Amino acid sequence: MAAGAGAGEAGLCDAVLLAPLTEETFVHNLHVRYKRDVIYTYVGAALVCVNPCRPLPLYTPELVRAHLARPPYTLPPHLYAITATAYRWVRDRNESQCIVITGESGSGKTEAARVCLQCVVLAGGAAGAGGALVAAGTLLEAFGNAATPINHNASRFGKLLDIEFNFKGEPIGGHITHYLLEKERVCRISEDERNFHVFYQLLAGADVQLLKRLKLQRSAMCYRVLVGSCGGAPPRTPHPAPRPISRQDTKHFQHTKDAMARVGVCASRVLRVLAFILKLGNAEFEPTHNIDGSIGTHLHHHYEVWEACELVGVDARSLLLALGAEPASLDAPAHTPDHADSEPGADQAEGSAEWARSLRDRLISTVYSRLFTWLVGAANQALQSDGTTRTAELGILDAYGFESLSHNGLERLLINYCAERVQAAVTGATLRREQREYCREGLPWRALPYLDHEANAELLDHGPESLLGILGDVSAKGLDDDTFIQRLQRKRDRRLLVLPPDHFHAVSFACRHSTTAGGAMTWSEVAPHLLIIGVLFPAVNGRST
């Protein structure tokens, strides 16, 4: 460590130099620096960044060049220093590297990943795959990010970007691996959230002709999936408005279209699928008692379904049959009683309408998730190296941010679990490495007590009696949520608080988060998520940081 590093700065540039090193002194040091707009601080080989929540003049090509030209730790702490160090290992030693970025939602991970990418692209020179890498990032941000109460640009998927280099250190291609898109969002948002950015961009940025071709209205209020409500029937009266479509959305629509062109995606096909989702989301099903005494499901807004199907070449009658709505009910006037609850068979009728709604929601979220996967595939195709021999890779992992919202379902539980696992891997690796170093050098040291992330993660994933183990078992046997909650109750663990009938709290590194066991967690839904867990973490753990 160069003694002069950070000279003239407030506080200490490396928290390792703090004496005594306690949580209070550590936070105080960050605070002192933050007040002077110094957002970066080293902790040994790791870097802590405090989100400034406003643009700072910290990112220039000159600074990238300065960090590339100087050995590590000779300039004040910066993300460029971490990236330049990793880059030099790739270029000079042909050793693959990975930068792992963690933190809770809104802490600045995506911005940090952008800064790392900017540094790599500048370091590698104008030649190569820099443009395609940036375009792929823009595209996935439009389709995979959304505004939440915590962050107006929250990533709703995990992303590992592997940048491939040739022997000269030029980026020649790359590969994106995405993890668990929060697809539930497509059909269910709460009042203070937005759906994925691209929907608002489309409505704001499309010209009149395009809107007409897609049979869309300009206002987001016309689409149930863009209006904050926790699922259920669409609002009959105007709902509290989601954040209005902004001029930013209009501008970003152009960037998204440019990015699609850059990665070779046909924008018109993609936009038709988006319109299909918006319109099908408006289909509403209500229980009906037919004149012949039978019970059925009546479809409202059937023109939306017709138009939606026309856009993507799907047979509307077959789709409605699959959803459980009789095609006859499209034309024939159905009798929808005002007081359906009091009629015999009301439960059964409501059940079939509910079934149709739930199938509709699953369909649109699955279509969106497949569209997203297809876009990632297209981006990867565009990022394929040009045949030049790749010598090493630099990975940038922008994992999920921990968050606890008013309603947390299965997907958020898994997102938080991923954040926990990444945190456990990072803490374990850094602390273990420091301790090994102390031992190797024969230095006297006192073991530091630290939060046991591993135990928190194991509560969720270790063995058949873990939370996910029980969930998998219950789902595989087709048992209901009550059984799931009862089995959790039998588990005695101070990190788990079960609140019947349908809630439980699990402790994590960030806080205690409440999850609702919200029905229909079938094995077919749970299994792919568990598979992701099996794939993500060996990949992260197996790399050097």
Ligand SMILES: Nc1ncnc2c1ncn2[C@@H]1O[C@H](COP(=O)(O)OP(=O)(O)OP(=O)(O)O)[C@@H](O)[C@H]1O
């Ligand atoms: N280095 C920075 N400089 C200026 N603003 C920043 C910086 N880092 C983050 N921000 C601001 O904070 C916001 C949230 O950051 P970001 O989206 O990167 O968080 P995140 O950790 O990726 O969140 P999530 O896990 O929800 O995706 C950004 O939109 C930006 O306004």
